[in-house]
Amino acid sequence: MNRVHNFGPGPSVLPLPVLEQAREDILDYQGLGVGIMELSHRSAAFEGLLARMEQDLRDLLDIPEDYSIIYCTGGAHQQFSMIPMSFLQKEAYYLISGFFAERAFEEAEKFGTVKSAGSSKEKLFNYLPEVGAIPDTADYLHYTSNNTIVGTQYKEPPYAGRVPLICDASSDILHKKIDVTKCELIYAGAQKNLGPAGVTLVIIKKSFAERAPRKLPVMLDYRNYIKSNSLHNTPPVFPIYMIGEVLKWLKQQGGLDVIAERNQYKASLLYNLLDASSLYRPFARKEDRSVMNATFTIADKEVEARFLKEASSKGMYGIKGHKSLGGFRISMYNALPVEAVEALVEFMKDFERRA
Amino acid sequence: MNRVHNFGPGPSVLPLPVLEQAREDILDYQGLGVGIMELSHRSAAFEGLLARMEQDLRDLLDIPEDYSIIYCTGGAHQQFSMIPMSFLQKEAYYLISGFFAERAFEEAEKFGTVKSAGSSKEKLFNYLPEVGAIPDTADYLHYTSNNTIVGTQYKEPPYAGRVPLICDASSDILHKKIDVTKCELIYAGAQKNLGPAGVTLVIIKKSFAERAPRKLPVMLDYRNYIKSNSLHNTPPVFPIYMIGEVLKWLKQQGGLDVIAERNQYKASLLYNLLDASSLYRPFARKEDRSVMNATFTIADKEVEARFLKEASSKGMYGIKGHKSLGGFRISMYNALPVEAVEALVEFMKDFERRA
Numbered sequence: 001m002n003r004v005h006n007f008g009p010g011p012s013v014l015p016l017p018v019l020e021q022a023r024e025d026i027l028d029y030q031g032l033g034v035g036i037m038e039l040s041h042r043s044a045a046f047e048g049l050l051a052r053m054e055q056d057l058r059d060l061l062d063i064p065e066d067y068s069i070i071y072c073t074g075g076a077h078q079q080f081s082m083i084p085m086s087f088l089q090k091e092a093y094y095l096i097s098g099f100f101a102e103r104a105f106e107e108a109e110k111f112g113t114v115k116s117a118g119s120s121k122e123k124l125f126n127y128l129p130e131v132g133a134i135p136d137t138a139d140y141l142h143y144t145s146n147n148t149i150v151g152t153q154y155k156e157p158p159y160a161g162r163v164p165l166i167c168d169a170s171s172d173i174l175h176k177k178i179d180v181t182k183c184e185l186i187y188a189g190a191q192k193n194l195g196p197a198g199v200t201l202v203i204i205k206k207s208f209a210e211r212a213p214r215k216l217p218v219m220l221d222y223r224n225y226i227k228s229n230s231l232h233n234t235p236p237v238f239p240i241y242m243i244g245e246v247l248k249w250l251k252q253q254g255g256l257d258v259i260a261e262r263n264q265y266k267a268s269l270l271y272n273l274l275d276a277s278s279l280y281r282p283f284a285r286k287e288d289r290s291v292m293n294a295t296f297t298i299a300d301k302e303v304e305a306r307f308l309k310e311a312s313s314k315g316m317y318g319i320k321g322h323k324s325l326g327g328f329r330i331s332m333y334n335a336l337p338v339e340a341v342e343a344l345v346e347f348m349k350d351f352e353r354r355a
Numbered sequence: 356m357n358r359v360h361n362f363g364p365g366p367s368v369l370p371l372p373v374l375e376q377a378r379e380d381i382l383d384y385q386g387l388g389v390g391i392m393e394l395s396h397r398s399a400a401f402e403g404l405l406a407r408m409e410q411d412l413r414d415l416l417d418i419p420e421d422y423s424i425i426y427c428t429g430g431a432h433q434q435f436s437m438i439p440m441s442f443l444q445k446e447a448y449y450l451i452s453g454f455f456a457e458r459a460f461e462e463a464e465k466f467g468t469v470k471s472a473g474s475s476k477e478k479l480f481n482y483l484p485e486v487g488a489i490p491d492t493a494d495y496l497h498y499t500s501n502n503t504i505v506g507t508q509y510k511e512p513p514y515a516g517r518v519p520l521i522c523d524a525s526s527d528i529l530h531k532k533i534d535v536t537k538c539e540l541i542y543a544g545a546q547k548n549l550g551p552a553g554v555t556l557v558i559i560k561k562s563f564a565e566r567a568p569r570k571l572p573v574m575l576d577y578r579n580y581i582k583s584n585s586l587h588n589t590p591p592v593f594p595i596y597m598i599g600e601v602l603k604w605l606k607q608q609g610g611l612d613v614i615a616e617r618n619q620y621k622a623s624l625l626y627n628l629l630d631a632s633s634l635y636r637p638f639a640r641k642e643d644r645s646v647m648n649a650t651f652t653i654a655d656k657e658v659e660a661r662f663l664k665e666a667s668s669k670g671m672y673g674i675k676g677h678k679s680l681g682g683f684r685i686s687m688y689n690a691l692p693v694e695a696v697e698a699l700v701e702f703m704k705d706f707e708r709r710a
Contacts, residue, residue, distance in 0.1 A: 004388035008395050011592055019390055023378045033359035034672060035374055037551035037597070040363050073428035073553070074574040077588040081572035110570045191589050196392035198428070198553045198591030215465045217436035217575065219429040233432040234546050236553030236591065237366055242392070317389060 005340035007330045008318025009148055009293065010171065010192040015335045017252075018245040025241070037238045041231060049244055050229060056247040060256055063180050063203060070225035071240050072200040075189040076100065076170045079200060080107035082220045083142065083166055083185070084114070086212035092139040093117035095158060098125045098147030099324060104168060108142075117141055117158075124325065125150045127285040131158045140164040140184070146172035146292050148192070149322040151283060151329065153290035157182045164208060172292050173201065174250065175334060176260035184208040192292075193333045195242035199235075250334070259334055266332045266341045267291040273345050279303070279352045283327065297327030303355055314347050360695035362685045363673025364503055364648065365526065365547040370690045372607075373600040380596070392593045396586060404599055405584060411602040415611055418535050418558060425580035426595050427555040430544045431455065431525045434555060435462035437575045438497065438521055438540070439469070441567035447494040448472035450513060453480045453502030454679060459523060463497075472496055472513075479680065480505045482640040486513045495519040495539070501527035501647050503547070504677040506638060506684065508645035512537045519563060527647050528556065529605065530689060531615035539563040547647075548688045550597035554590075605689070614689055621687045621696045622646035628700050634658070634707045638682065652682030658710055669702050 006013035022036075029036040030045055039046055054069050063069065072078060080103060084092065091112070094105040096119035108114040118129030125147060134141060141160040146153040148171040157165055157178075164184040173188035180186065184205045191197035202222070209222040218224055224232045230240075253259055271289060274282045274296055283295035298304040304327070311319055321327040332341060361368035377391075384391040385400055394401055409424050418424065427433060435458060439447065446467070449460040451474035463469040473484030480502060489496060496515040501508040503526040512520055512533075519539040528543035535541065539560045546552035557577070564577040573579055579587045585595075608614055626644060629637045629651055638650035653659040659682070666674055676682040687696060 002388055003383065006389050006393055008389070008393065010589065011393055011395060013393050014390065019381050019392075023381050026374050026378050026381075028358065032672075033357055033670065034361050034363070035369070037374075038361055038363065038366055038368050040366060040673060041552065073430075073433075073591070075428075075588045078428075078572070078574045081574065085572065107573055110572075189589065191592075196591075196593045197396065197589045198594055217433070217440065217465075217572070218462055219433045219436065220572065220575075233430045234365065234544065234552045236428070236551075236594065237546075238551045238593065239553055239591065315388065317387075318395060 002315075004315040004317040005343055006317045007332070007336070007340070007344070009322070009329055009331045010189075011197045012192055012318070012331055012333050013335045014196070014242070015246065015249045018242065018249050021245055022242065036241050039237060041234050041237055046237065049241060053240070053244045053247055056244075056251060060174065060247065060250060061177065061180050061203075066207065067180060067203055067205050068209070068226045070202045070204065070222065071230040071235055072187075072202055072225060073198065073219070073236055075197070075200055076168055076187065077103070077107070078220070079168070079187045079202070080104045081111075082222065083140070084108040084111040085216055085220060086222060087139050087164070087208075088112040088114065089139050090137065091115060093134045093141045093163070095129060095131060095141065095143040096121060097128055097144055097152065099149045099322075100168065100170075101144040101147065104142055104144070125152065126283055128152050128154060128288040131160070134160070134163060136162045138163045140166050142166045142168070144168045146290050148293050148331075149324060149329070151290045151293040151295035152285070152288040153292060172290070174256060174259070175263050175292060177256045190239060190243055192331075195246050196239050199239035199243065201243065246335075262338065263291045263332065263334065266336065266338055267294065269341050269345050270294050270330060270332070273348055277352055279355055280348065283325065292331065292333060294330045294332070295321060295325065295327060297321070307351060310351060311344075311347060314343075316344055316347065357670075359670040359672040360698055361672045362687070362691070362695070362699070364677070364684055364686045365544075366552045367547055367673070367686055367688050368690045369550070369597070370601065370604045373597065373604050376600055377597065391596050394592060396589050396592055401592065404596060408595070408599045408602055411599075411606060415529065415602065415605060416532065416535050416558075421562065422535060422558055422560050423564070423581045425557045425559065425577065426585040426590055427542075427557055427580060428553065428574070428591055430552070430555055431523055431542065432458070432462070433575070434523070434542045434557070435459045436466075437577065438495070439463040439466040440571055440575060441577060442494050442519070442563075443467040443469065444494050445492065446470060448489045448496045448518070450484060450486060450496065450498040451476060452483055452499055452507065454504045454677075455523065455525070456499040456502065459497055459499070480507065481638055483507050483509060483643040486515070489515070489518060491517045493518045495521050497521045497523070499523040501645050503648050503686075504679060504684070506645045506648040506650035507640070507643040508647065527645070529611060529614070530618050530647060532611045545594060545598055547686075550601050551594050554594035554598065556598065601690075617693065618646045618687065618689065621691065621693055622649065624696050624700050625649050625685060625687070628703055632707055634710055635703065638680065647686065647688060649685045649687070650676060650680065650682060652676070662706060665706060666699075666702060669698075671699055671702065
């Protein structure tokens, strides 16, 4: 077995010790004689797992008791619907900072009046828009903390005044400690920083959840998850279990401050190279750069093709940019080892010398 | 490692060779150097997997080309909403043959006029209701092919005349060959006969899907799955992969005719014992019994408690009946080996002799 350096944007690399533990637990979980995928979601073992995960998340992010931690399915896209169906009454605002932010906005348009709070679309989202004036009476402001495709990231949540703030943190949840209480709702599809695809973590203020109308589709009503502890029906047991293993791993690494420093270091290795290079052209505006996804292009398309081919042959996986932008995207989520970025940077330096 | 006999109702036992293959693929899928959970859903490898799975399913069930095969999330409960949101215009009918059938009916009531086509609730669903007269103009008739909690199963789909038939096959999909074309839509949460929890297989007639109104929530619109081949957003890659491995295993076993015979044999071992016993009292009406889930009680509660304790100590896992019925439920899905039923029957005979 020869594992490559996986810079894929999601589903993405998982910590090796987590994968090795999963291998053990597939045939026999905790000595019960059944594998983790064969375990009843009503069992004491699974309820114990959920309880431990809740505690780990509360520890890692200082989540107060008036927030619930729940697990949904359908990815961020299902949240794109659940949010306006639950909370859009008069009008809501969306910060349109990337392709997925725009999709969230367009989905919300199905359900009522939504307005742009700022957009950087005219420059293909290569910078972070500022929040314009929004009325205090708005139902909520939705923003995307990290824009995976373009490689920009809000260092701090935008100022929303008294308007409830909702954050799509799919591609940077748990990359550092954040103040959860600045948002009423934070959601994240698991497949970037949390675990495998198939589950969405939602951190939601309980009193906010109560604002939703009645008669929502059963699996699109946050209250059903809150009151059943995500056990209204059979949840995605294995993807949830994997998040649990990732949380354990994060704690073993020393918690989010250690992780944040490591992420900063990995990103600086790559951005320093990009800034010193005359071959590689960083895409995102310097002050808005993401520590999770770095994007760049090479002007000469023939050289770009050669770069991709050589990088692949050196075990650099998943570096091709999104089809809407072209070029390259290097995803450096929590689970990506420092060594992977070091190897990539070495290769890029060498390639530039020869180019 | 000492694996127990897992009679759990779902999530339930998976075929051992499938679990062993998953262990291999977790660190390195097909020599790509990334594990199956770390693989991009846009990769050629994953698209190849989806194509192979589609072919296997079409082979196993003779699914014609005018039906699409898609993968949703949110379990059967999400289908309970998607179906009326998509297809309920004037009125629809529900055959209320069990607890989940009733939940489907109650969910549909949120979205329009639904009526009972027959119910066995007055006897706690211990028999299968007949379909009463329903008008040809009904939008659809919904039924549950196998009632997991009570242990009843329709041998053939109910007669619906010209009314589109929709089947919740969550707990018996692929237990034998069926005529898919009798239904416009068949759905099944994976966690009983297909794979782990976290994905729902849907087989839907393409022309039927087109009847849905516009502006549905994006992940609740069957058309979005059909036109993107279930890749509108990141699907639950690993649960889907597991279904793929189960399909491969089914073919290796000799296909659904072999599986059906084995299921019949397993069920007969247990039902023959129940019919010959004066201790165990079968719950479901004899002619309506399920080959997937067998239910029984023991009159003396003290003996019942002792039975559960002894059975557990002999490695019989997941046999406790649903809380709404009490007693015992023995789930014998495709992946449950014959040996497990033989061991249980031996134990039950021995217990009765001593009781």
